[in-house]
Amino acid sequence: TKPRVVVIGGGPGGATCARYLAKDSGGALDVTLVEPNARYTTCFFSNLYLGGFRDFDSLVHGYDGLAAAGVTIAATTAEGVDRDTRRVTLGSGDVLEYDRLVISPGIDFRDGSVPGWSLANAEVMPHAWKAGPQTKLLKSMVESMRQGGTFCMVAPPNPYRCPPGPYERVSMIAHLLTQTNPTARILILDPKDKYSKQALFEEGWQTHYPGMIEWLGPDMGGGAVEVRPATMEVVIDGEAEKVDVCNVIPAQIAGRIAEIAGLCDETGWVPVDPLSMASRVDAGVFVVGDASAQGDMPKSAFSANSQAKVAAMKIRGELTGSRVFPAKYTNTCWSLIAPKDGVKVGASYEPTPEKIASVESFISQPGEPAELRRATYEESLGWYQGITADIFG
Ligand code: FAD
Numbered sequence: 319t320k321p322r323v324v325v326i327g328g329g330p331g332g333a334t335c336a337r338y339l340a341k342d343s344g345g346a347l348d349v350t351l352v353e354p355n356a357r358y359t360t361c362f363f364s365n366l367y368l369g370g371f372r373d374f375d376s377l378v379h380g381y382d383g384l385a386a387a388g389v390t391i392a393a394t395t396a397e398g399v400d401r402d403t404r405r406v407t408l409g410s411g412d413v414l415e416y417d418r419l420v421i422s423p424g425i426d427f428r429d430g431s432v433p434g435w436s437l438a439n440a441e442v443m444p445h446a447w448k449a450g451p452q453t454k455l456l457k458s459m460v461e462s463m464r465q466g467g468t469f470c471m472v473a474p475p476n477p478y479r480c481p482p483g484p485y486e487r488v489s490m491i492a493h494l495l496t497q498t499n500p501t502a503r504i505l506i507l508d509p510k511d512k513y514s515k516q517a518l519f520e521e522g523w524q525t526h527y528p529g530m531i532e533w534l535g536p537d538m539g540g541g542a543v544e545v546r547p548a549t550m551e552v553v554i555d556g557e558a559e560k561v562d563v564c565n566v567i568p569a570q571i572a573g574r575i576a577e578i579a580g581l582c583d584e585t586g587w588v589p590v591d592p593l594s595m596a597s598r599v600d601a602g603v604f605v606v607g608d609a610s611a612q613g614d615m616p617k618s619a620f621s622a623n624s625q626a627k628v629a630a631m632k633i634r635g636e637l638t639g640s641r642v643f644p645a646k647y648t649n650t651c652w653s654l655i656a657p658k659d660g661v662k663v664g665a666s667y668e669p670t671p672e673k674i675a676s677v678e679s680f681i682s683q684p685g686e687p688a689e690l691r692r693a694t695y696e697e698s699l700g701w702y703q704g705i706t707a708d709i710f711g
Contacts, residue, residue: 320348321637324406324416325389326396326575328353329399330562331422331607331622333384333709338630340388341711346638350390350414352406356380358710359449362619363702365483366654368457370488377449383711397581401600418633421581421588422607422622423573424448425479428586432472432545439547443564444489447479459563460491466501467562470552472543472565473508477587479608479617481514482606482663484567486653489519492527493656506533507540507552507562514616515653515663521684522655579603587611592669593645595629604629613673614665620649623705645669658688660695 325336329352336351343349357380366372381391392414398407399419406414416512426447427437435443446456446606460469469491473484488504495502504527512535523531534540539555544568551558571586573576581588581597588605589598590612597603607622607630615621627646650664663677682694 321417322345322350322415322598323349323418323420323510323633323637323675324414325349325351325420325422325608326406327422327424328355328358328381328384329422329424329574329607330426330619330624330705330709331609331626332420333358333381334626335420335422335604335606335630336389337384337387337711338627339634340384342630343634343638343640347387347634348390349388350392352394352396352414353381353406353484354393354395354406355410356393359453359704360619361449361480361483363448364446364449365487365490367453368460368487369493369654371490371654371657374454379706379710381710388711394576397578399467399575399603401603402580404602405434407451412615416580417602417637419603420629420633421576421603421605423575424608424611425570425617426574428569428571431475431564432543434547434553435472435566435568439545439566440449441567442547442550443545445567446565447567447570454678455678456563456565460494460496463495463499463502463562466503467499467606468503468505469495469563470491470505470507470565471562471673472545472552472564472566472568473510473513473540474505474568475509477617478567478570480651482519482651482653483647487516487565488531489522489527489653489655491688492530493521495530498526502530504531507532507543507554508535509534509541511535511537514651515661515681517684518645518661518682519653522659522661526659538642569677570608572605576605576609583611585611592671592674594632596624596632604633607703613667613669614676615647615649616651618649618651619705619709620651620701621647622650629710647674650701652694652701654695654698660691660698662694662698
């Protein structure tokens, strides 16, 4: 029988890894992807949907391309992992045996990180930090907000998926409101002193949405906020304020199955070997994407895709004897601030024994000409097209 690889999670990390394992091994490996959803909705570009630049269907991708590459799809959840006997228990009741396991479950939310909020309140105060119905809900709330109302975002502490994501989201919502509800106000409550691409966002907000957006960092009471979903209030420095829409993005941890598998450290993430993305506590289990704690790479789809290819190459080498090249990683995060006003930040990375380390980085600059910003935006459209094809086939 062929060596068996089980991949848990069909996002950018898991789907890329499964597809590359099947495709590059030419049928020498038995690859099964465990993913309960028949279709995947990308968080990346979901802010552009909020801003009216993409339709929802353009974010949705299926797994036919993986099946065509030879991946077996198990449309259910992984419920348990026994690393001693190398078995995964599925929600369907089946058990899968593996020679190598890949886990890429993305994130879950840390309970109690925003006092007053739990997942049970997500219909009233959506997170929209996992794409799908939550994204649509948030958009409909913004669209039906009363004239002059307040949109409030409770931003997450580090580390979280997509460092510039909350601020791109604010930009896109400001763009929408400028057209439909110009007297509306946006309030960001942030536990961080500073955030990704801050100078670029601040400049863009000043230019495109003057007076609309207020950011309160921890010094201004934006840190330890409480929310009251029943009355649509946020409590800042002991003072309750009524808001009209409240987007709560809680603190994050690795997707639950990583914890169940006994792979997380006290931070809630999975420490991995920078050379291969294998777990530090079990060389037979690889953890890629948001769930991993690897060093300098931001939690992004680009990173997950890059890490997945390194893991796939290593696994194939171990199981089929194919050549394993030294690991290299890259990432770029684009953000759209206003129509055709795109910015980016990125780096290339190399493994050291301690971590995946940034070796060369770049970032857009304030005051760039409109032409360059437009080119950066167009580059991001090409990236979305390219990476979704690379992930899903
Ligand atoms: P996920 O994409 O979360 O995939 C995990 C998959 O695992 C899911 O399909 C889930 O159903 C499945 N799963 C979980 N548990 C189980 C289980 N027990 N059994 C079976 N399956 C399971 N990144 C970029 O690169 N560029 C961007 O512009 C960008 N913009 C973003 C904007 C927003 C608003 C947000 C929220 C994120 C953005 N990101 C962006 C980040 C990006 O979406 C994530 O980093 C990426 O999705 C991580 O991929 P992943 O495979 O680790 O996890």
